[in-house]
Amino acid sequence: MITVVVLQFIGICCLSFAMDKHAKVVLAKRINQGFKIGMLITGWGSLTASIVWLLLTRDNIPISLVDWLAYLSLNILLTALLHVYFVNRVAH
Amino acid sequence: MKPDFRKSMVWLHTYSGMVLGWLLFTIFFTGTLSYFNPEITQWMQPELQQVASSQNSVNRSLAVLHEEGVNADTWRIYLPSERTQKWTIQWRHGRDSHSLDLGASLGSILMPRETAGGNFFRIFHYTLQLRGYGGRYIAGLAAMFMLVAVFSGIFTHRRFFRDFFTLRTGKLLKTLTDFHALAGIITIPFCVMICASGIMIYVIMYIPWSAEHFAGGERQLSRSLSPGLSQLDSTAPKAQPLIDFSVIQKRVNQQWPGEKQIAVITFEQPYRASGRIIVHRVNEHTLSSQSERLVFSSHSGEPLPSYLPASTAANVRRVFFGLHEAHFASTALRWLLFLLGLLSSVLIASGLVIWLSKRLEKVKKRHIGHAVVERLNIAAISGLPLATAAYFMSNRVISLGVDNRAFIEVQVFLWVWLGCLLHSVMRPARQAWIEQLLVIAALCLSLPLLDIYQDPARFTRALFAWNSIYLGFYLFMFFSAFLSFKTARWLQTKPKIATPEKATPQIATPQIARLRAGRKA
Numbered sequence: 001m002i003t004v005v006v007l008q009f010i011g012i013c014c015l016s017f018a019m020d021k022h023a024k025v026v027l028a029k030r031i032n033q034g035f036k037i038g039m040l041i042t043g044w045g046s047l048t049a050s051i052v053w054l055l056l057t058r059d060n061i062p063i064s065l066v067d068w069l070a071y072l073s074l075n076i077l078l079t080a081l082l083h084v085y086f087v088n089r090v091a092h
Numbered sequence: 093m094k095p096d097f098r099k100s101m102v103w104l105h106t107y108s109g110m111v112l113g114w115l116l117f118t119i120f121f122t123g124t125l126s127y128f129n130p131e132i133t134q135w136m137q138p139e140l141q142q143v144a145s146s147q148n149s150v151n152r153s154l155a156v157l158h159e160e161g162v163n164a165d166t167w168r169i170y171l172p173s174e175r176t177q178k179w180t181i182q183w184r185h186g187r188d189s190h191s192l193d194l195g196a197s198l199g200s201i202l203m204p205r206e207t208a209g210g211n212f213f214r215i216f217h218y219t220l221q222l223r224g225y226g227g228r229y230i231a232g233l234a235a236m237f238m239l240v241a242v243f244s245g246i247f248t249h250r251r252f253f254r255d256f257f258t259l260r261t262g263k264l265l266k267t268l269t270d271f272h273a274l275a276g277i278i279t280i281p282f283c284v285m286i287c288a289s290g291i292m293i294y295v296i297m298y299i300p301w302s303a304e305h306f307a308g309g310e311r312q313l314s315r316s317l318s319p320g321l322s323q324l325d326s327t328a329p330k331a332q333p334l335i336d337f338s339v340i341q342k343r344v345n346q347q348w349p350g351e352k353q354i355a356v357i358t359f360e361q362p363y364r365a366s367g368r369i370i371v372h373r374v375n376e377h378t379l380s381s382q383s384e385r386l387v388f389s390s391h392s393g394e395p396l397p398s399y400l401p402a403s404t405a406a407n408v409r410r411v412f413f414g415l416h417e418a419h420f421a422s423t424a425l426r427w428l429l430f431l432l433g434l435l436s437s438v439l440i441a442s443g444l445v446i447w448l449s450k451r452l453e454k455v456k457k458r459h460i461g462h463a464v465v466e467r468l469n470i471a472a473i474s475g476l477p478l479a480t481a482a483y484f485m486s487n488r489v490i491s492l493g494v495d496n497r498a499f500i501e502v503q504v505f506l507w508v509w510l511g512c513l514l515h516s517v518m519r520p521a522r523q524a525w526i527e528q529l530l531v532i533a534a535l536c537l538s539l540p541l542l543d544i545y546q547d548p549a550r551f552t553r554a555l556f557a558w559n560s561i562y563l564g565f566y567l568f569m570f571f572s573a574f575l576s577f578k579t580a581r582w583l584q585t586k587p588k589i590a591t592p593e594k595a596t597p598q599i600a601t602p603q604i605a606r607l608r609a610g611r612k613a
C-alpha cells in the first residue's frame with residue numbers, strides 16, 4: 001500500500017504544479033507550457049500507475065478501491081497543507 | 093430574464109446547508125465517533141479483559157451453554173476480537189433471553205459495568221434518540237439535504253480547479269472560506285458515499301408505497317429479496333447438541349482459510365434433531381454488511397443446505413450498508429474514514445460560521461435570526477463535543493451499583509447538551525465559545541487522569557499488554573483537550589471584530605482604548 005500512497009502523492013503534487021497559481025508559489029517563477037504538460041502527464045500517469053499497481057497487487061479489489069479513494073483524499077489534504085507551508089515561507 | 097445558474101446554486105447551497113446544518117453536524121459528528129464503536133465500548137467497560145487471544149474459545153463457550161442453556165430454543169456465541177475484547181454467550185427460551193460475558197481464565201465470568209457504550213453514538217446518529225417518533229425520517233431528510241448541499245456546492249465555486257489546493261491563511265474569514273472549499277473538495281466522495289448509503293439503508297422505509305405495491309409490506313419485501321433458511325420443525329425428536337466443535341471447525345477452515353475467521357455462531361433449536369448451527373464469518377473480507385455464512389447440523393456437525401442467494405437489489409443494499417458502517421476497514425482505513433468524518437463535520441461547522449460572519453459584515457443592525465444562528469452554532473459546534481465528553485465522564489463517575497446506568501449516561505449527554513444551549517443564550521457569544529471550549533479541555537484532560545486515579549491497575553495493565561485501543565483513547569482525549577484549549581486561547585487573544593451592534597462602541601476595552609490613544613498621539 002505504501003507504493004500506492006507514494007505514487008498518489010507524487011501524482012497529486014505534479015498535478016498541483018501544473019496549475020499556474022500553485023506552481024508560481026512553490027517554484028517562485030512562472031511556468032512554461034512544456035513544464036505544465038510534463039507535470040500533467042507525470043501527474044495523471046502516476047495516479048494511473050497507483051491504481052494499476054493496486055489492482056495487480058491486492059486480492060480484494062473492492063476494498064482496495066475504497067482504500068485508494070481514502071488515501072487520495074488524504075494526499076489532496078497533504079498537498080494543500082504543503083502549499084500553505086510554501087505560501088507562508090515565500091511570505092516570510 | 094434568464095435565471096443565473098450559479099446564483100441559483102449559491103442560494104441552494106447556502107440554504108440547504110443552513111436549514112439543517114446543526115442537525116447535519118450532529119449526525120456527522122456522532123456518526124464519525126461510531127467508526128470506533130467497539131473501541132469506545134471497550135474503554136467504557138474497563139472490566140473486560142484481553143480475551144481476543146483465548147484458546148479453544150468455542151468449546152469453552154459450548155461447555156457453559158450446556159450447563160446454563162439447557163433446553164433453550166437458541167444459543168449464540170459472540171467470539172472476541174481485538175476490537176471488541178468481548179466474549180459473550182446468549183441463550184433464549186422463547187422471549188426470555190440471558191447472556192454471560194466470559195473471561196480469559198477457565199470458567200471465569202465477567203460482570204462489566206452497564207453502559208450505553210459506543211453504540212449510543214451509532215444509534216443516536218440515525219435515530220436522534222427519536223426512534224418511533226420519526227428520527228430515522230429526519231436523519232434521511234438531512235442526508236438528502238446534504239447531498240443537495242454537496243452537489244450545489246461544486247457549482248458555487250467560480251474557479252473550482254484553479255483554486256483546488258488554495259488555503260490562504262491570515263484573515264479568519266478568508267481562511268475559513270478556503271478551508272470550507274478545500275474540505276468540501278476532499279470530502280466529496282466521502283459525503284456522497286455516506287449520504288447515499290445512509291439513504292439506501294432505509295430506502296424501503298422512505299418509499300413504503302413500492303414495498304406495499306410489490307410485496308404487501310416492508311417486511312414481506314425484505315423477505316422476498318433475501319430469503320432466509322427454512323422454518324425448523326419444533327416437534328422433531330430430541331437430540332443432544334455438539335460438545336466438541338472441532339468437527340465443524342475443520343470444515344470451516346477448509347472453506348475460510350486463515351485464523352479467527354468466525355465472528356458469531358448461532359444454534360437454532362439445539363436440542364432437536366432438526367437443529368442447525370449457523371456460522372458467521374468475520375466481515376472484513378467483503379464490502380457487504382452481510383458476511384458469509386455456513387450451516388451445519390447441531391448434533392452431527394454435518395453440512396446442511398445454506399442460504400439461497402439474495403437478489404441483486406438486496407446485495408446492492410448490503411454493499412451500501414457495508415460501505416456506510418465500514419466493518420471491512422483495516423485500522424489505517426478506519427482512521428482515514430474517521431479523519432474524513434471529522435473533516436466533513438468541520439466542513440459543515442465552517443459553513444455555518446461563514447454564513448453568519450458574512451451577514452454580520454454586511455448588516456448595520458443585527459436581527460433575531462443572526463442571534464438564533466449564533467447561539468445554535470455555539471450549542472452545536474462546541475456543545476456537542478462537550479456533551480460527548482460529559483457522557484464519557486458519566487461512565488466513570490456514576491456509581492456501578494446504580495440501576496439503569498446506561499439510561500443515566502444518555503440522560504447526562506442530553507441534559508449537558510441542553511445546558512450548553514442555555515449557556516450560549518445567556519452569555520455573550522465569544523465568552524460562550526471560550527467557556528465551553530475550556531470546559532471541553534478540562535473534561536478531556538481529567539478523564540484519563542480520573543480513570544488512572546480510580547484504578548491505576550487498569551492503566552498499567554493496558555500499558556504492559558500494549559492495549560493500543562485503551563491507550564489510544566487516552567491519547568485522543570489529551571489531543572482533544574490540547575486542541576480545545578488552544579482554540580479557546582486563540583479566541584481569547586484574537587482582537588474583537590466590530591459586530592454590527594458594536595459598530596460605534598461606547599465602552600472600549602482598555603487595550604483598544606490605549607491603541608486609540610496611541611494613534612491619536
